[in-house]
Amino acid sequence: MFADQVNAFTQQFASSRKPQKHAGDLYRIVQGARETIREHNTRFNNEKVAVWECDVSIAVEAFRRGLHHESDLYKQLTMHPCHSFEAVQEKAAAAIRLEDDILARASMPSTPSISSTSAMEKSSRKQSTSKKYERYRPYGRGVNRVDNREENQQLHTLAEYGFTTSVGGILKALREMGDRVRWPRPPVEEQAWKKDSKKKCEFHRDIGHNTED
Structure with a gap:
């Protein structure tokens, strides 16, 4: 059982x-x-x-x-x-x-080698130098990004731009652009009474500097 x-x-x-x-x-x-x-x-x-x-x-x-x-x-x-x-x-x-x-x-995050770090530093310095000189070129776009103090430190005469037209034609083209482009102003004194009345600018319609400047 x-x-x-x-x-x-x-x-x-x-x-x-x-x-x-x-x-x-x-x-x-x-x-x-x-x-x-x-x-x-x-x-x-x-x-x-x-x-x-x-x-x-x-x-x-x-x-x-x-x-x-x-x-x-x-x-x-x-x-x-x-x-x-x-x-x-x-x-x-x-x-x-x-x-x-x-x-x-x-x-682990990758660490750049000495050679690559040196190349990056050279590239950075090159770009910085390029941007620095770009601001003062006659046709450089950087001229629109700098303030009046930097613009006044490096001015260009009209002859440096190599225009083949007269001053009147240039002024007409600039006025047609209107506010789309901000052009640098030559250095002027803050007080109106200090402006040289013998110098007149047809573009700015102001005294104190010549049109060519």
């Missing part, structure tokens, strides 16, 4: 019993495409512990075959086979340290 109860209990819970793992099951543990050596090594060791009296030679070979064929650890274990699983773990630990260092360096 007791034997029948034992058999019934065994049949009822037979599906709940965990199957015993064998050393050959370790060959199923393959490193994933994006899995690091550290992750693969941890997963392999967890499965190996579950195998009762695991054969060393099988564990060594299963670990080697489970690695990526292009990894340096796989090449080392293939060229220099290990006869103990402890030796395999030593090489795996060295590969993990190298892998961690590479990942850490990849996550």
